[in-house]
Amino acid sequence: MNRSLAFLVLIPLVAACSSGDDANTSVDTSAAASVTTTPPVAVEAVDDASVNIADFMFVAAEVRINVGGSVTWTNADDQPHTATSSGNFDAGAIDPGQSSTVDFPTAGTFTYVCSFHPFMTGTVVVD
Numbered sequence: 001m002n003r004s005l006a007f008l009v010l011i012p013l014v015a016a017c018s019s020g021d022d023a024n025t026s027v028d029t030s031a032a033a034s035v036t037t038t039p040p041v042a043v044e045a046v047d048d049a050s051v052n053i054a055d056f057m058f059v060a061a062e063v064r065i066n067v068g069g070s071v072t073w074t075n076a077d078d079q080p081h082t083a084t085s086s087g088n089f090d091a092g093a094i095d096p097g098q099s100s101t102v103d104f105p106t107a108g109t110f111t112y113v114c115s116f117h118p119f120m121t122g123t124v125v126v127d
C-alpha cells in the first residue's frame with residue numbers, strides 16, 4: 001500500500017523535473033491533472049492487525065480494523081514501550097521481544113502514544 005502511494009506521489013515530481021529540464025515552455029499538465037483527480041487509496045480494514053515497534057516508531061503508524069477486531073503490538077526495540085490512548089485503551093508496558101493485544105469492540109478513531117516516549121504516535125481506526 002505504501003509503495004503504491006509513493007508511486008502516485010512520484011508521478012508529478014517526475015513530470016515537474018522533466019518539464020524543468022525541457023526548454024520548451026509549453027507544459028503538458030494532463031498527467032498531473034489525472035493524478036490529482038485520482039481518489040485517495042483507502043486502507044482496507046482487516047479483522048486483526050499487527051503493529052511492530054522498532055526504532056521508537058509504530059509501524060505501521062496507522063492501522064484499520066473491523067469492529068470487534070484486535071491489534072497486536074510487538075516490541076522489537078531494546079526498551080519497553082506502551083500503546084496508550086488516554087480514556088480508550090492501554091496495551092500496557094511491553095518489554096523487548098514481547099507482544100500485547102487489545103480488542104476493539106466499538107468503532108472510532110483512536111490516536112495513541114507510548115507513555116514512556118510520547119513523541120511515538122499511532123492511530124487505530126475501527127470501522
Ligand SMILES: [Cu+2]
Pocket residue numbers: 080081082114115116117120
Ligand atoms: Cu516507548
